[in-house]
Amino acid sequence: MVSACAYSGAYPTGYGRYAKNTEGVPEEMFDRLQASGFTHFQQSGTGAIRKYYNYARVTPMVQPLDDLGQSWLLEDERAEAGYYAANLDTGVRCEITVGEKVAVHRYTFPDNDSARVVIDLSCGGLAIDLGRTVPLRAQVESMGYGHGQATVVMEGVPLSVHIEVDAPGWRQMLWYDRRLIPGGTRLDFDSIRHTTLRPFGMLFMGPARAGQTVEVRLGFSLRGCDQARANLEREASGGFEAVRARTRARWRDHLGRVQVDGGTPARRTVMATALYHSLIKPCIADDESPFWPSGGPWAFDICTMWDIYKTQLPLLSAIAPDRAGDVLESLIRVCEEEGNFPIGYRMARGADRFFRQASALAHTALADAHALRRPGIDWTWALVHMVDDLRRLYGEDFWEHGVVHPITHTLDLAYAHHCTAKVARALNDHRLADDLERRSRDWINAFDPATGLLRDSEFYEGGKWNYSFRLLHDMAARIGLAGGDAGFIAKLDTFFGYGAEPVIQPGRAPSPVEMATGYALNRFEGLNNEPDMEAPWAYHYAGRPDRTAEVVHAALTWQFGTGPGGLPGNDDSGGLSSWYVWASLGLFPVAGQNLFLVNAPAFEHARLRVEGGEFVIETSGHRETPIGVDGLGHHPAPQYVQSATLNGRPLHTTHLTAADVHHGGRLHVRLGPEPSTWGHGSRPPSLSHPHP
Structure with missing residues (x-):
């Protein structure tokens, strides 16, 4: 729950x-790495949310x-x-570690009176x-002898903290507006707003x-100071090094999967x-x-489903199924309490619906969980909310007209609708499933038969080319609409720039004309854009997994590095990571379809710790390739799948079930x-061709 x-x-x-900033290289606020202190609860790699x-x-x-707020x-x-x-350049050495619901700081001071x-x-x-986020209300209490507590209401959430400080002989005081309150034991604030806010808190001082x-x-x-104190007593026993060791052990276990x-x-x-x-977010706070x-x-920092439903939730489901189940259980409870499945959900009262981004994304993760027979979820109750959520917001127009704008x-x-139909049929509600399945075929209304691309519309962070290569539930029919394999592959080749000149990347503060010129190229943006994350695997459905191998290899080689800025865009809570x-494992989950697509792995050998034991991915003929140009100036070439076996039997298809x-x-x-x-003669399953 806690970060620092x-x-x-x-x-x-x-x-x-x-x-x-949202476009081009960001402007600098200052020219050095600096800090005014150390805070708690951060987003992870998100954009302008x-x-x-x-x-x-x-x-x-x-x-x-008086110098509080200055940066060092x-x-x-x-x-x-x-x-x-x-x-800090003041001479203070600063260390922080965290537990599930606690943070422990250790500061080593220079000699000072x-x-x-x-x-x-x-x-x-x-x-x-x-x-800026301003507390709505706050209470702070100094309890003496290195103890204090407070509750600040931030965006409708009462965040409570219990404080213990080991500083024998130091004085303990409250302060307000950078002025000490000698002898004061309690501060109470109501109805704070931006114009009336003055800083406040607690101070410990001595030689x-x-x-x-x-x-x-x-x-x-998030349930009061008494529970905050109980959390501290349970998790912080043994002090800094003990908390650090327990957290390191938990991370070693998860990263070892x-x-x-x-x-x-x-x-x-x-x-x-x-x-x-990939494992930092969402935050899951039990009880x-x-x-x-x-x-x-209670899961929060789902920022947002649009970012994580294709890649991160399937990863959690594979290697941390208990936590993935907790996320879904929490989403169902949010829907029960607030009336809809959120697209985004923060530590705040009220779900962030992010209307423009997308609609009804939780259904994909729920369908996958049901197909895997995940325990702990009341599926009859979940189906109630899945169906109800389909008719909210844009869903009402879709229900009536079979098409809605924005067209995505x-x-x-x-x-x-397709994902929900699968759950309904498994629960033997065939009448509901038939109706949902019929409506799921309305995806075709989004496409222009004359172009094989999406119809003109408004688009969120992309254009019709970016969104036209979504991995739909009936890719066979979608490819047919684009003129068959050859026509579809030609459009994909154009999108990925085969045979085209390199694109000049925008610099700092690009002009609207420069950005518009770039968008007009209708090109793959390189994974900084969520709609593009699955597009390389669309080649699989047209019988060209070799093209997938080339595009994915190029992305792994050229778009990721080890230094600051080593990602080709926002990490978006771990969705990009x-x-x-x-991609490095040579697999790609097709969310909502209980399906993995197979590609050339980037490593010679890999092991995933899963519920059934281990899933091992091994290769023969593997060649090591560097990131970027090697020391000799060579550009690493992609590798291609020649054949595959699953558990010793030939695998002629380019996919596995989850x-x-x-x-x-x-x-x-x-x-x-x-x-x-x-893979040229096989296709992953589609609604109209379920058994290739």
Whole structure:
């Protein structure tokens, strides 16, 4: 539930140097890496979603309280899963670790007569226009002897924190508007707004010897200070090093669920980092929902389903099925409480529906979970909400007319009807399933038969070319609409730029004319755009998996690196990193269809720890390829699947069922330097051709 990081106030997550930006290279807010303290609860790699948390800023200081909010240079940074450390140029060494619901800070001070640790409970959001989050109400209480507690209501959520500070002999005081309140034990604020907000919080102050450490332990809860204290008592026993060790062990277990052999050091580093990013979000807080009183999981930081439903949720389902089930259980409860499945869901009252992005995406994950017979979900109750959600917002027009604009929502809703029909039929409601299946065929209304592409419409972060290669539930009919395999492949080749000149990338502050010229190329944008993440695998459905291999290889080789900026766009809560994990393994999940597509793996050997034991992906004929140009200036060439076996039997199709992967087994892929005919005569299943 809890994260912690250095806080600069910059975009995108409160850490870094950049101003808010959506196109081109971002502008810098400042020219150095700096921090005004260390905050809690951050988004992970998201775009301009307006709210970014960064609550309860903790600042170690050797300056007076008037300097609170000033930023200091960050030096000698070190980061690993569950641990962050850096030096401030004031001479303070700063270390942070987290548990499930706690954060523990350790500060090592230089010699100083009046050192202090300041906790700013008014902090929230970013230091950019429209980026600040202001508490609606707050109560802060100093409980004496290194103890305190507070509740701040942020966006309708009562976030409580219990504070313990080990600083023997230091004074403890409340403060308001950078002024100490000697002897004060409680602060109460109501009806705070931007124009009336003045910073407030708690301070611990005293002399420090060189090398003296002060430990700050924070327990958080969304159900009051008593539960925050209980969380701290349960998780923070043993102090900083004990919390760090337990968290490191949990991360080692989760990251160990995908193991790869071979690969260059850079490729292995990117793979491990991508897996780590894939497992940070969504946040799951057991027994912490502030909106319903019962126990069970409460998942937040689903920012957004549009970003994670294709890649990240299938990854969680494969290697962390208990947590994937918790996400789905929480989504069903959100729908029950708030009336719809959210597209985005933050730690805030009210689901972010993100109307423009997409419609009815939770249905894909639910359909996959049902096909895998996931326990712990009342499927009769889930089906009630799946059906009801189909008729909300754009779904009402789709129900009446079989088409809706923005036209991409027609595809979303048709696909969601298909996913819901599968669950309904499995529950023996055949009348409902027949009706849903009939409506699922209305995807065809989104396409222009004259072009084989989507009809003209408004599009969210893309155009009709980006969205025209979605992996629909009836790809056979969709390819037929584009003129058959040859016509469809020709359009895909145009989209991916085969035979075209390289595209010049936009720089800092690109002009509207420059951006419009780029969009007019109707080209693949390179995975920074969610609609493009599945497009390379559309070749599979036209019998050209060799083309998929080329595009995916190019993306893995040229678009990811080991340094800052090593991603080709926003990570979007781990959605992009999950794409990298799957692509490196030579698999791609088709969300909602209980299906994996097979491609050339980037590693010689890989193992996934799944419910059924291990799913092993091994290769013969594999050749190591670097990221980017190698030291000799060579451009690494792709490898192609020549043949494959599953559990020792020939695999003539280019796909597996999800059950094949989740139950464990062995996929052997023979690779070669030239395209083969493997997969040219087979197709993954489609609604009109279910058994290729």
